[in-house]
Amino acid sequence: MTYCVGMMLNRGLVFMSDTRTNSGIDNINTFRKMFNWSRDGDRNLTVMTAGNLATTQAVVSLLDERSKDPADRQPSLMAAKSMFQAATIIGDTLKEVIATYADTGPRSDTTFNATIILGGQIGEGEPRLFMIYPEGNFIEATFDTPFFQIGETKYGRPILVRAYDPNMTFEQAIKLLMVSFDSTIKANLSVSLPLDVATYAAGSLCAARQFRVAAEDPYFAEVTNGWGDALQKAFDVLPDFEFPK
Numbered sequence: 001m002t003y004c005v006g007m008m009l010n011r012g013l014v015f016m017s018d019t020r021t022n023s024g025i026d027n028i029n030t031f032r033k034m035f036n037w038s039r040d041g042d043r044n045l046t047v048m049t050a051g052n053l054a055t056t057q058a059v060v061s062l063l064d065e066r067s068k069d070p071a072d073r074q075p076s077l078m079a080a081k082s083m084f085q086a087a088t089i090i091g092d093t094l095k096e097v098i099a100t101y102a103d104t105g106p107r108s109d110t111t112f113n114a115t116i117i118l119g120g121q122i123g124e125g126e127p128r129l130f131m132i133y134p135e136g137n138f139i140e141a142t143f144d145t146p147f148f149q150i151g152e153t154k155y156g157r158p159i160l161v162r163a164y165d166p167n168m169t170f171e172q173a174i175k176l177l178m179v180s181f182d183s184t185i186k187a188n189l190s191v192s193l194p195l196d197v198a199t200y201a202a203g204s205l206c207a208a209r210q211f212r213v214a215a216e217d218p219y220f221a222e223v224t225n226g227w228g229d230a231l232q233k234a235f236d237v238l239p240d241f242e243f244p245k
Helices: 053-068 083-103 157-163 170-187 218-237
Strands: 003-009 012-018 020-022 028-030 034-039 043-051 114-122 128-132 138-140 147-151 195-201 209-213
Touching (some): 003 114, 003 170, 012 170, 043 053, 043 083, 043 147, 053 083, 053 114, 083 114, 083 128, 114 147, 114 195, 147 157
Antiparallel strands (some): 003 012, 020 028, 128 138, 195 209
8 A cells, every 4th residue: 555645835845655565464565656857947846656566667667768768759757848748748658557557468456557646847837736547637736625645545634634734834744744644654554654755845946855754763753652642632621522411
C-alpha cells in the first residue's frame, strides 16, 4: 500500500510520500515513490506514484529515458511547454504502460493500475497540481480542492480537511502532513516510514528542496507523541454523554 499527498499553498507546493510496498504481510519492501525533473530557470516537476509497482517503475523509467534522449521522438517532460502538457504526457505514458502489461508479459492476481500526482511549474506559468488516473485522464487542484491524496487516503484525510490553510509556511504544512501520515501509519501497517518530502517555492524555477524522514527521526516521534497527547486532552475536556432521563 501507499500514501502520498501533494498540497498547494500560496507560497508553492509541498509533497510527502511513504516508501513501503507489500505483497502480503511476509513480503514488505522499501521503494521510492517520489521523483523529480528540473532545469534551473525553466522548470521543476515532481511526481508521486501509487499502485502496481511494476507499472509505476516502468512509467517513471520511460519518462526519465525520454527526457534524457533528445533523439527520442516521444514527448518529453523536459520539452513540455506547460504543466498541462506535462500532465498529458504522463497520462499517455501511464495508459501506454498499462495497455502493454495487459496484453503481454507475466500476470498476477493484482491489476496493473496506478495513480500519479504531478506538481510543479514551467516557465512563466503558475505552479499547478494534477492527479492522473490509470485511464490517462486527469484533474487539477484548485484552492477549493487544494490537495490530492493517493493510496491509503481515508485515515489521514480528516486532519487535512480540518487544519489546512493556504497561508501556511512550508514548515507548518510539513507538520500538518506528518500528523496526517502518523494517523495513517497508526491505522494501516502497509504504510510506514521512511517518508520522502519535497517543497517547491512558487516562481523559483529550480530543483525542489528534498529530504527523507527516517524511521528514527526525532521530530516525527515528537509529532506522533504530541498529537496523541493533544487528542487525549481534547477528548477529556469534552462533556460526558448523559443518558436521557
